[in-house]
Amino acid sequence: MPDLTKEAADEAAKHTLGEEVPTTDTAVVEKAAKDKTRSLWGDAWVDLRRRPMFIISALIILLLIVMSAWPGLFTGTDPTATDLQNHYLSKPKLGHVFQADWLGYDQQGRSVYSRLVHGTRNSVLVGFGATIIVTLLGSFVGMIAGYFGGWLDAILSRVTDIFFGIPFLLGAMLVMNAFTDRKWWLVAAALGVLGWTQITRVMRGSVLTVKQSDYVQAAKALGASTSRIMIRHILPNAMAPVIVVATIALGTYIGAEATLSYLGLGLSAPAVSWGADISDGLAQIRVAQHVLLYPSIMLTLTVFAFIMLGEAVRNALDPKLR
Numbered sequence: 389m390p391d392l393t394k395e396a397a398d399e400a401a402k403h404t405l406g407e408e409v410p411t412t413d414t415a416v417v418e419k420a421a422k423d424k425t426r427s428l429w430g431d432a433w434v435d436l437r438r439r440p441m442f443i444i445s446a447l448i449i450l451l452l453i454v455m456s457a458w459p460g461l462f463t464g465t466d467p468t469a470t471d472l473q474n475h476y477l478s479k480p481k482l483g484h485v486f487q488a489d490w491l492g493y494d495q496q497g498r499s500v501y502s503r504l505v506h507g508t509r510n511s512v513l514v515g516f517g518a519t520i521i522v523t524l525l526g527s528f529v530g531m532i533a534g535y536f537g538g539w540l541d542a543i544l545s546r547v548t549d550i551f552f553g554i555p556f557l558l559g560a561m562l563v564m565n566a567f568t569d570r571k572w573w574l575v576a577a578a579l580g581v582l583g584w585t586q587i588t589r590v591m592r593g594s595v596l597t598v599k600q601s602d603y604v605q606a607a608k609a610l611g612a613s614t615s616r617i618m619i620r621h622i623l624p625n626a627m628a629p630v631i632v633v634a635t636i637a638l639g640t641y642i643g644a645e646a647t648l649s650y651l652g653l654g655l656s657a658p659a660v661s662w663g664a665d666i667s668d669g670l671a672q673i674r675v676a677q678h679v680l681l682y683p684s685i686m687l688t689l690t691v692f693a694f695i696m697l698g699e700a701v702r703n704a705l706d707p708k709l710r
Contacts, residue, residue: 432704437608442700448693462486465502468658472497476676492678494668500679506687507660511642511690513572514579518641521580522587525633529584530591531626535599535618545592556614557647560620565655575654579641590633594626632702639694646687662687 436442457461465488474557480492480500532543563578564570598604600624607617648654649663657664662683669680 390629403673420556432650432701435704436700439704441696441698445693445696448689449697452508452512452690452693456507456512459509462505463488463502465499467498467502467506467660470496470498474673476679480678487491491682491705492667494679495672500682503665504682507662507665507683510572510655510659511645514576514645515638515642516574517573518579518583518681519634519638521577522584523630525580526584526593530573530588531595531623533588534595535622536591548585548588551582554582557644558697559650560644560648561653562667564648568656570654572655572659575645575648579644582643583637586637587630587633590618590629591626594629596624598622598626628705632698632705636695636698639691642694643691645686
């Protein structure tokens with residue numbers, strides 16, 4: 389106490405004499421004001437912007453989205469127009485950039501480049517549609533099972549195991565074989581109904597971890613309702629691993645749609661699909677490789693971009709990998 393009194397007296401004397409009292413360094417204060425506490429998502433966004441893998445994959449995906457939304461910006465050729473005068477044995481005119489004969493023609497005289505552009509829409513729609521269904525359904529089931537536990541968790545886990553035991557592509561083939569007019573939304577629904585199990589397991593494990601946190605226990609002690617706790621406290625903090633898995637799975641669903649179309653169980657004609665073009669090009673692989681090559685490259689690049697994006701998001705959200 390004497391020392392504290394002496395220090396207070398010295399400061400009072402300095403004020404009386406007009407001397408400046410030393411204060412905290414201004415630069416430190418300004419830096420602390422700028423470096424505000426960021427959330428997990430804020431830290432992840434800062435980390436993502438420094439990763440070349442994220443930037444490259446994001447630019448590719450942005451190009452695919454623009455191409456699927458406005459294909460007329462890239463080509464004015466009808467992808468279903470056939471002209472047998474355009475022989476598929478003719479080599480692609482690589483100097484005619486963005487023109488109908490840039491990448492050659494297929495066996496029916498259709499522009500390969502135009503079909504690549506217009507096929508992007510169906511692939512993107514199926515991929516995003518299936519991912520939305522899987523994320524919503526899987527997150528809901530996983531949250532209910534993880535939060536309430538007990539007999540409800542046991543029942544939902546067994547149902548998940550049953551669906552998990554169904555071969556993904558085989559189940560999708562059986563579902564699609566029951567329909568003759570197969571639109572993109574039907575393919576997305578078939579893939580989504582069969583693919584939600586992985587998201588459910590990831591969400592359940594994340595909820596089991598988050599619900600033991602102090603802020604959740606504090607919310608319960610304050611009398612917060614179950615719905616408020618689940619939506620305001622658990623869901624935002626349990627979604628990080630789900631978003632990572634869903635981003636990677638999106639590319640998988642695009643590949644699955646192409647596989648179904650390749651087998652003749654995907655999109656029905658006249659819908660344009662890269663998988664159907666790959667199947668058609670397989671018959672001409674000896675004499676016209678470009679009919680098979682370019683759709684394969686487009687499909688591989690698209691799937692690879694979404695997988696790279698998912699890996700970048702996973703590394704940014706996991707502190708151990710930074």
